[in-house]
Amino acid sequence: MALLEVENLKIYYFTGAGAVKAVDDISFSVDKDETLGLIGESGCGKTTAVFAIMRFAAPPGRIVGGKIIFEGRDILTMSEEEVRLLRGQGVAMVFQAAQNALNPVMTVGDQITEVINQHEKVTKEEAWERARKQLELVGIGGDRAKGYPHEFSGGMKQRVGIAIATACNPRLLILDEPVTGLDVIVQRQLLNLVNDLREKLRLPIILITHDLSVVAETCSKVAVMYAGKIVEQADAVSLYKNPAHPYSKLLIEAYPSIKGEKGKLISIPGAPPGLLNPPVGCYFWPRCPSAMDICQEAEPPVQTKDGRLVACHLYR
């Protein structure tokens, strides 16, 4: 059994105009020693989906169906207190824009010890010692524990976010767009850090991003999301070499390659559908170059093809 199994998860936002299917019937799993990359355009439901793993659903959003099995137990049926203890010790998350995720009026050391004190009975000295160790783990000097967030750079704040999230040795780490908004050099440092952590702590990671190169070098498995659904799931190498779903194909072609030929960049015409009134059939057909008649009539089922999961009529 995998560490985390998400089955048929559905999260809808109930707005005045009707239900928006932000996450619609998605399934994926993360095993120990695995790094899952979740990619897709903005607004395709990546963050909403992983928020559900922490059992965060901001109204008007509601988890309407599915199961999230973590270490054999369904997170969705746990009590509030169990979920609270799970957060931080079981699953921890580093938020998008870590700059805002730190409390401006508290030292970073205080913010790390706070987490430790929530989960474990330790003395003040021990907690501070661990806070310093955490900072060193992410490559910041332990003496900076007395600093306030505004005294740190953007990349350092992101690192502090990781230090806080891993303070109680979680068994699954979720990184939500860890490198967005940082320059390439800091991005590189941060990705090296993530790779380091994965090896040092043997920590399974779910990484959300829309940067394909990030996925290519950190993830072992990739799930491509489009309009609230997972359209393709495969191991990272075969997805890159040979994407099956037309959307994955276009997504990869739309991304510049440093090493390859200087080809023209392709953009995907159109925009993702509004999820209040999505098109009938496959959600991607209005933008799909290989659309067929059936695509406008029936939703493609998820099927296995060469060891990967694809939801497309091309492979019937």
Place this chain on the structure above:
Amino acid sequence: MPRLISVLRSTRKSLKLLLTHRMGVVGVVIFVILAIIVIFGPLMRTVDPIRTGLPENILVPPSAKFWFGTDDLGRDIWSQAILGARIALLVGFLAAIATVAVGTLIGLISGYFGGKIDEVLMRIVDFFMMLPYLPLMIVLAAVLGPSIWNVILVVSITYWPFTARVIRSQVLSLKERAFVESSKSVGASDSLLIFGEIMPNVVPLMFAEAVLMVTWAIYAEAVLAFLGLGDPMTISWGMMLNFAMGSGVMTMAPWWVIPPIVFICATILAFTFLGTAVSDILKPGYREARGL
């Protein structure tokens, strides 16, 4: 403890900032004078303020012996005014602390939990807010009896809803900030989120509210005492005015009435200035505009 130190550190920083604000400086100066009067008051008294004087000391105009003159019972006005400062600051600070403590607690809980809890607490707040506070104070003071502690209680009961409202509105915005959610994502409990994450962010607001409450409390005490609802055994500025009114010779002895009025005005002015200065300083851009 480290949190307390950091709060103190930022307090010292704001005190320095306060001295860059013109109104702040005036406020601080008057406050320091008052503080000296309160602390060293007993040494500054020239005559025992309560003991009635000899017949020849009755209604003496200001002189070398009686700096501010004497009242109709031959008591020294200067010594009474000094005693009054003590009562004014005592009432001001205690009522402000009580008001801000209760108001902040209710505001935090109401704003953080929202929903039914918010609804119930805010209706209670509405109830206390719509009570006409002067009649209520008079009734409560009359029922509870004349004592300085009852004045503090009455002031706190009538003013806490205002603080609760202000704090709540700030919490409503703070709780949606990313750091609260991110703290939640590593298992922070409700109490930690409220007192550990959100409260440190409203501390400046609590200070501003407290300063405001001090002026209101001093004013309220003076009003109640003037109306005769204070404790006649405790000499405050309001009580001095009440004595002067009751004596029937007020117009003959202006030196009796002017000192308490000046003291009340100066004190309220000082705290109002401080409040204005504090809220100015807290506005984003204040420091930047002055290159601090």
